[in-house]
Amino acid sequence: MAKSLSKAALATSSKARPQSEAQPPRPVESLSIAQVAEQAGVSVATVSRVLNGHENVRPATRDRVLAAVDASGYRVNELARNLRTAESRLLLTMVPDVGNPFYAEIVRGIDSVARQHGYFMLLCDTGADPGRERSYFDLLRRRRADGAICLDPATIQQALGEASSALPWVACCEFDPEMGVPYVGIDNYRAAGDAVRHLLARGHRRIGLINSDVDYLYARQRQQGYLDALTEAGITPDERWRMNLNSLDYEAGASAAAVLMQQPDAPSAIFAVSDTLAIGVIHGLRNVGKHVPDDVAVVGFDDISLAAQIDPPLTTIAQPMRELGETAARLLLQRLANPLMNVPGVLLPHRLVIRRSA
Amino acid sequence: MAKSLSKAALATSSKARPQSEAQPPRPVESLSIAQVAEQAGVSVATVSRVLNGHENVRPATRDRVLAAVDASGYRVNELARNLRTAESRLLLTMVPDVGNPFYAEIVRGIDSVARQHGYFMLLCDTGADPGRERSYFDLLRRRRADGAICLDPATIQQALGEASSALPWVACCEFDPEMGVPYVGIDNYRAAGDAVRHLLARGHRRIGLINSDVDYLYARQRQQGYLDALTEAGITPDERWRMNLNSLDYEAGASAAAVLMQQPDAPSAIFAVSDTLAIGVIHGLRNVGKHVPDDVAVVGFDDISLAAQIDPPLTTIAQPMRELGETAARLLLQRLANPLMNVPGVLLPHRLVIRRSA
DNA sequence: GTGAAAGCGCTAACAA
DNA sequence: TTGTTAGCGCTTTCAC
Numbered sequence: 165m166a167k168s169l170s171k172a173a174l175a176t177s178s179k180a181r182p183q184s185e186a187q188p189p190r191p192v193e194s195l196s197i198a199q200v201a202e203q204a205g206v207s208v209a210t211v212s213r214v215l216n217g218h219e220n221v222r223p224a225t226r227d228r229v230l231a232a233v234d235a236s237g238y239r240v241n242e243l244a245r246n247l248r249t250a251e252s253r254l255l256l257t258m259v260p261d262v263g264n265p266f267y268a269e270i271v272r273g274i275d276s277v278a279r280q281h282g283y284f285m286l287l288c289d290t291g292a293d294p295g296r297e298r299s300y301f302d303l304l305r306r307r308r309a310d311g312a313i314c315l316d317p318a319t320i321q322q323a324l325g326e327a328s329s330a331l332p333w334v335a336c337c338e339f340d341p342e343m344g345v346p347y348v349g350i351d352n353y354r355a356a357g358d359a360v361r362h363l364l365a366r367g368h369r370r371i372g373l374i375n376s377d378v379d380y381l382y383a384r385q386r387q388q389g390y391l392d393a394l395t396e397a398g399i400t401p402d403e404r405w406r407m408n409l410n411s412l413d414y415e416a417g418a419s420a421a422a423v424l425m426q427q428p429d430a431p432s433a434i435f436a437v438s439d440t441l442a443i444g445v446i447h448g449l450r451n452v453g454k455h456v457p458d459d460v461a462v463v464g465f466d467d468i469s470l471a472a473q474i475d476p477p478l479t480t481i482a483q484p485m486r487e488l489g490e491t492a493a494r495l496l497l498q499r500l501a502n503p504l505m506n507v508p509g510v511l512l513p514h515r516l517v518i519r520r521s522a
Numbered sequence: 523m524a525k526s527l528s529k530a531a532l533a534t535s536s537k538a539r540p541q542s543e544a545q546p547p548r549p550v551e552s553l554s555i556a557q558v559a560e561q562a563g564v565s566v567a568t569v570s571r572v573l574n575g576h577e578n579v580r581p582a583t584r585d586r587v588l589a590a591v592d593a594s595g596y597r598v599n600e601l602a603r604n605l606r607t608a609e610s611r612l613l614l615t616m617v618p619d620v621g622n623p624f625y626a627e628i629v630r631g632i633d634s635v636a637r638q639h640g641y642f643m644l645l646c647d648t649g650a651d652p653g654r655e656r657s658y659f660d661l662l663r664r665r666r667a668d669g670a671i672c673l674d675p676a677t678i679q680q681a682l683g684e685a686s687s688a689l690p691w692v693a694c695c696e697f698d699p700e701m702g703v704p705y706v707g708i709d710n711y712r713a714a715g716d717a718v719r720h721l722l723a724r725g726h727r728r729i730g731l732i733n734s735d736v737d738y739l740y741a742r743q744r745q746q747g748y749l750d751a752l753t754e755a756g757i758t759p760d761e762r763w764r765m766n767l768n769s770l771d772y773e774a775g776a777s778a779a780a781v782l783m784q785q786p787d788a789p790s791a792i793f794a795v796s797d798t799l800a801i802g803v804i805h806g807l808r809n810v811g812k813h814v815p816d817d818v819a820v821v822g823f824d825d826i827s828l829a830a831q832i833d834p835p836l837t838t839i840a841q842p843m844r845e846l847g848e849t850a851a852r853l854l855l856q857r858l859a860n861p862l863m864n865v866p867g868v869l870l871p872h873r874l875v876i877r878r879s880a
Numbered sequence: 881g882t883g884a885a886a887g888c889g890c891t892a893a894c895a896a
Numbered sequence: 897t898t899g900t901t902a903g904c905g906c907t908t909t910c911a912c
Contacts, residue, residue: 194665196905207883212907222881242664243605244905247888252601254666262629262645263827268621271647279654284661287620287645289633296637303642306600307552308612414831447831469621473772473805475833554889565899570891580897602889605904 195238204232215240254309255496258288258300260316264412264440265468266485267315270336273489274313281497283310290316297322304331311500313492317380332499336492337483338382339509346499346507348491352382355481355514356389356435359463362479362516363433364397368461372405372431374420374441376412383408386437386465405431409441417444418451425452425460432460433522439464439471439480446474446521461522467515477519484512553596562590573598612667613854616646616658618674622770622798623826624843625673628694631847632671639855641668648674655680662689669858671850675738690857694850695841696740697867704857704865706849710740713839713872714747714793717821720837720874721791722755726819730763730789732778732799734770741766744795744823763789767799775802776809783810783818790818791880797822797829797838804832804879819880825873835877842870 197215201208206229213221214229221229232238246252255278259267271287278285286309288300297319303309310332314320317338323331329344339347363371373390376383387406394401404427409416417436421444424430436442442464446456454460456476464471467482491510499507555573559566564587571579572587579587590596604610613636617625629645636643644667646658655677661667668690672678675696681689687702697705721729731748734741745764752759762785767774775794779802782788794800800822804814812818814834822829825840849868857865 197907198905208906209883209885209908210881213882216907220881225881239660239663239665241605241905242666243601243608243610244888245907247599247601247605247890247904248906248908250601250888252666256644261626262620263623263626265621265623268619268647271620272649275647275649284657286614287647289626289629289645291630291633299642302597305597307597308600308610414827418831443828443831447833450833469772470801470828473776473802475805475808555891556889566890567892567899567901568897571898574891578897583897599889602904603891605906606889606891608904 194241195236196241197238200229200232200236200238203236204229250307251310252308253283255283255285255493256288256300256303256309256312257285258290258297258312258314258316258319260290260292260318261412262287262289264438265470266438266440266466266483269485270315270489270492273486273491274493275489277490277493277497283497285493290319292316292318294318294322301328301331301333304333311496313496317376317382321379321381332496332503334492334495334499334507336488338380340381341509346495346509348488348495348510348512349382350483350488350514351511352385353389353392355465356386356437357393358514358516359435359465359481360390360393361397362518363435363461363463363522364393366433366461366522368431368433369399370402370405370429370431370433371399372407372424372434374407374409374417374424374434374436374445376408376437376441377410378408383437390435412438412440414440414444414447417441418448419444421445421448422452425449425454430460434460434462435465436462437465439466439468439478442478442480442521443470443474446476446478457521463522467517471517472519476521479519479522480517482515482517484514487512552599553594554599555596558587558590558594558596561594562587608665609668610666611641613641613643613851614646614658614661614667614670615643616648616655616670616672616674616677618648618650618676619770620645620647622796623828624796624798624824624841627843628673628847628850631844631849632851633847635848635851635855641855643851648677650674650676652676652680659686659689659691662691669854671854675734675740679737679739690854690861692850692853692857692865694846696738698739699867704853704867706846706853706868706870707740708841708846708872709869710743711747711750713823714744714795715751716872716874717793717823717839718748718751719755720876721793721819721821721880722751724791724819724880726789726791727757728760728763728787728789728791729757730765730782730792732765732767732775732782732792732794732803734766734795734799735768736766741795748793770796770798772798772802772805775799776806777802779803779806780810783807783812788818792818792820793823794820795823797824797826797836800836800838800879801828801832804834804836815879821880825875829875830877834879837877837880838875840873840875842872845870 197208197211201211214226275285290297312333315336320335320338324343335347337349391401407420464478464480467480471478555566555569559569572584633643648655670691673694678693678696682701693705695707749759765778822836822838825838829836
């Protein structure tokens with residue numbers, strides 16, 4: 165097949181070039197339901213009934229309408245429909261960074277549930293930009309979407325502070341049980357404890373923590389889990405073993421690891437609160453000549469698919485990503501169906517996945 | 523700060539639990555422009571004028587309106603506005619897999635340009651599901667979005683086959699210059715050639731190709747670039763060195779590498795058409811005891827941020843992701859502004875990034 | 881079973 | 897400068 169492809173057909177210039185002249189005709193200015201009705205010799209009401217699958221239409225009439233729709237290529241103008249029905253059947257999902265693979269699977273879970281219930285799910289990348297964050301909530305306020313699921317801790321914090329709790333949204337992964345906003349997440353405190361206890365069981369006493377911003381509740385919970393696990397093991401946590409980062413990038417993890425290793429009496433193990441961070445940490449350790457897990461053990465958090473692929477494969481806390489997403493979607497749908505109902509908060513179980521990095 | 527966090531405030535149960543009772547009151551059934559007008563003692567037209575920043579409103583009147591808007595917390599119902607103005611100011615971006623980091627940066631480029639021009643960009647994960655793919659184009663047909671940018675080769679192929687060229691969309695990365703759909707991408711043929719020539723220059727003669735599905739034009743172009751580069755070097759390409767995958771997952775790359783290495787006379791170098799694949803390849807090679815780059819050299823494609831973080835850092839073809847996205851957005855905006863104009867296809871330069879894997 | 885007509889909330893002519 | 901009014905395209909009573 166590729167063999168039959170003439171080289172001439174392959175683009176070979178690196179400059180802008182005009183495309184083929186064969187621009188097809190633009191569609192005729194789009195039809196309205198009235199024109200279909202005329203075509204079919206019925207009223208707009210009947211066309212509408214057919215389009216919406218109402219029962220009270222004679223089969224013959226229905227067929228006539230369907231034929232007219234087919235022939236004309238008519239599509240409902242949902243803008244009009246939505247105005248009339250006062251709903252858009254659009255759900256928004258806000259993520260802090262689409263580049264972070266942790267969110268991908270959650271998003272799939274949301275999408276599948278949304279779809280089953282006749283909703284479209286669209287993704288918004290908040291990119292840690294406060295202006296953007298707010299603008300997505302505005303989409304909600306202005307009725308362009310029926311509801312939203314927010315996975316971005318920064319956005320969630322901001323929204324919680326703005327009395328947005330009356331808006332139809334739910335928080336996922338980051339949340340505040342006190343705020344009256346439905347949420348789903350895991351028990352971050354226990355999960356962090358589990359990670360640290362695993363390191364402890366491996367004989368580590370000097371355990372570092374690479375955390376994100378403690379402005380986020382999940383970061384505080386994980387930090388507390390880490391601290392308490394150490395304390396319970398009779399270890400006094402050392403301030404110098406802890407770092408707070410405002411990014412979950414690989415690079416951030418790499419440089420944090422380098423900093424951590426510079427001190428005398430550096431940790432023999434590092435717990436990073438995200439797999440992306442942990443992968444960066446492993447890279448950073450390698451850069452300063454440390455071998456994982458022999459010199460320094462590393463445990464991550466999330467269990468993204470990449471975690472099993474790197475060298476050494478990453479020991480990490482697995483979050484039930486798909487279920488997190490599905491649950492979030494169901495919570496939102498519940499809230500939409502019954503705005504007055506108290507929607508519960510949900511915690512899902514996590515799991516320690518032991519691989520070679522620790 | 524974390525210290526002051528009482529343990530009781532941390533969630534510690536793994537079961538669903540009711541949220542706080544402090545459910546705030548739902549918003550009063552939302553206001554219309556008419557109520558604001560009444561509040562301000564003006565007509566709806568005047569309110570509309572103020573809202574849309576028209577000049578011909580007396581400052582005093584404007585202030586009165588603004589005050590009423592503020593006091594009432596009114597927000598435009600964009601559903602109504604959009605019906606009236608016949609545009610949604612929403613742009614869709616379709617990606618095959620949000621989990622693939624290659625798309626993240628492109629998406630940012632699109633978003634920033636869209637935003638500058640007063641559009642929202644929302645992401646759609648097509649997930650290689652034909653039903654879903656089509657449904658997103660339907661969003662376009664039904665006027666819920668003004669335009670779309672498609673990054674998914676499968677969706678692009680399908681759309682090209684369905685006379686969708688009249689719809690306001692542009693193709694990014696995968697495209698067909700003949701179809702009259704604006705596009706932006708790189709010169710895949712030359713880029714693949716560059717990758718192979720680098721391997722050749724390093725002394726490799728047995729060079730494997732791990733490609734995606736040759737149904738995609740980009741895959742055929744890269745394959746052709748690979749074949750021609752070999753031929754020009756006086757090497758007869760061996761069928762057994764080539765594999766076609768229908769996934770770009772890490773796992774797919776890992777198992778493909780294992781298969782490739784099983785044969786006698788296995789390649790001493792592998793060119794994978796995506797970094798995710800290449801990272802999987804490195805992992806797969808490690809599993810069968812091969813060391814990169816000493817036993818087998820690997821070059822990838824895309825230059826995602828992870829490429830520099832893995833061990834060994836990946837030699838790859840860098841695509842100008844941000845510019846790809848920005849250009850795609852500008853092309854789309856052009857098409858929206860002037861539907862009848864011929865929008866050009868654009869090819870952007872790529873770059874070979876040499877790291878340690880080859 | 882089908883049609884006529886009201887109206888969703890907004891913008892933009894057109895009038896005043 | 898401001899108000900009145902006619903739709904945008906659809907769904908949905910309410911008649912027939």
